Amino acid sequence: MSLVNIDLSAGRVARPTAGPWAVAMAGFVSLALAMGIGRFAFTPLLPMMLHDGSVTLAEGGALATMNYIGYLLGALLCLFIRPDPVRIVRGSLVLTVVLTLAMALPGGMPAWLTWRTIAGAASAVVMVYATAWCMQRLAELGHPTLGGIMFCGPGIGIVVTGVSVFGMVGEHWLANCGWIAFTVLGAVMLAAVWRVFGSPAPAAHAPSGQPVAATRATSVVTPELNLETWALTLAYGLAGFGYIITATFLPVIARQAMPGTVWADLFWPILGAGVAVGAWLATRVGMHHDNRRMMMILYTVQAIGVGVAAVWPTVAGFALSSLLVGLPFTALVSFAMREARRLWGACAPKLIGLMTAAYALGQIAGPPLATALVARTGGFAASLVVAAAALLVGALIYLWMWRAMPVRAATSR
Numbered sequence: 001m002s003l004v005n006i007d008l009s010a011g012r013v014a015r016p017t018a019g020p021w022a023v024a025m026a027g028f029v030s031l032a033l034a035m036g037i038g039r040f041a042f043t044p045l046l047p048m049m050l051h052d053g054s055v056t057l058a059e060g061g062a063l064a065t066m067n068y069i070g071y072l073l074g075a076l077l078c079l080f081i082r083p084d085p086v087r088i089v090r091g092s093l094v095l096t097v098v099l100t101l102a103m104a105l106p107g108g109m110p111a112w113l114t115w116r117t118i119a120g121a122a123s124a125v126v127m128v129y130a131t132a133w134c135m136q137r138l139a140e141l142g143h144p145t146l147g148g149i150m151f152c153g154p155g156i157g158i159v160v161t162g163v164s165v166f167g168m169v170g171e172h173w174l175a176n177c178g179w180i181a182f183t184v185l186g187a188v189m190l191a192a193v194w195r196v197f198g199s200p201a202p203a204a205h206a207p208s209g210q211p212v213a214a215t216r217a218t219s220v221v222t223p224e225l226n227l228e229t230w231a232l233t234l235a236y237g238l239a240g241f242g243y244i245i246t247a248t249f250l251p252v253i254a255r256q257a258m259p260g261t262v263w264a265d266l267f268w269p270i271l272g273a274g275v276a277v278g279a280w281l282a283t284r285v286g287m288h289h290d291n292r293r294m295m296m297i298l299y300t301v302q303a304i305g306v307g308v309a310a311v312w313p314t315v316a317g318f319a320l321s322s323l324l325v326g327l328p329f330t331a332l333v334s335f336a337m338r339e340a341r342r343l344w345g346a347c348a349p350k351l352i353g354l355m356t357a358a359y360a361l362g363q364i365a366g367p368p369l370a371t372a373l374v375a376r377t378g379g380f381a382a383s384l385v386v387a388a389a390a391l392l393v394g395a396l397i398y399l400w401m402w403r404a405m406p407v408r409a410a411t412s413r
Helices: 020-037 040-053 055-078 085-102 108-141 144-150 155-172 175-197 212-219 229-259 267-283 291-311 315-326 329-377 380-405
Strands: none
Touching: 020 108, 020 144, 020 155, 020 175, 020 212, 040 055, 040 155, 040 175, 040 229, 040 380, 055 108, 055 175, 055 229, 055 315, 055 329, 085 108, 085 175, 108 144, 144 329, 155 175, 155 267, 155 329, 229 267, 229 291, 229 329, 229 380, 267 315, 267 329, 291 315, 291 329, 291 380, 329 380
């Protein structure tokens, strides 16, 4: 924490500015709550819901799709509103906790479809505004590379929910008990970050003592919807489609391929561990690296991971697939957010909103395609191959951008 500021006019001690690690961990916990619980707790709980008879596979796919539609709506909302970031992040996190509890209450499919749609919107708002707030605050504090730590949050959230569900299955819990348990966990996480998001901004000082306005004037970026921006957005949308079938149905896919195996519920935590490790490794990559080149590599790794599950449906194959799908998951998001900030500077939240909308469209297309191909072929292999191909197309787009649109050293950040 920085030194406490004395507010003499008000006659009281002002709240301290949150330090860089506190900011990074606030982003970490926020994404763990919004993504790890608000979005992806559904994945390990889906087999429990199927076992309880509360949903069918088609209904489970519909719940996933509505969540992704909500994510799209939340991303589109971010394009047209100019809210107080702190208030909207806090409100969205509260909504995530409440809607997690709502999934345990009576109401059936009509209510659940509504709750999952709103939860998707809330998670998109947190992804856009929590990441933008944290990245901006870390830049002001002089520690921009710590921003990668927050992208470990979804992975740790996935690990926690996945391992927890493994224990719940062993104890023969009902799915609604799982939703209640994750509500309690979410409330604790919310309390942990509440004050950090309300902390005041650090005092603004230029490195050499010049006025901050003069320093910033040299790095002003003019937002422009040009070919580079649209190519980035398209490639990011392909990432949403490429991972989502695995992220939605992994435990179901494993159970179908290996009936009765005790490993089926552990592949999801393995994926989550990969997410956390990949995001941490992304923090070790200096800001001077070309983000497009890094994303090209990550898309290729994830494509291999998705494809492995289709061609090698064994314990070893699913474990390797889970790890390779997880490692790039939020690491590529981290590099995409860096690229958005490089291209649009302080206006990055708008571009992030556009990219998130494209990502959401990709996610929406995934579950219906998977369930349709399962009905036609009897398995998930065909849909996984299509998803892997989409990721390879995204990698090729970044390869083209890297070669055709080199980043000048003077503008990289």
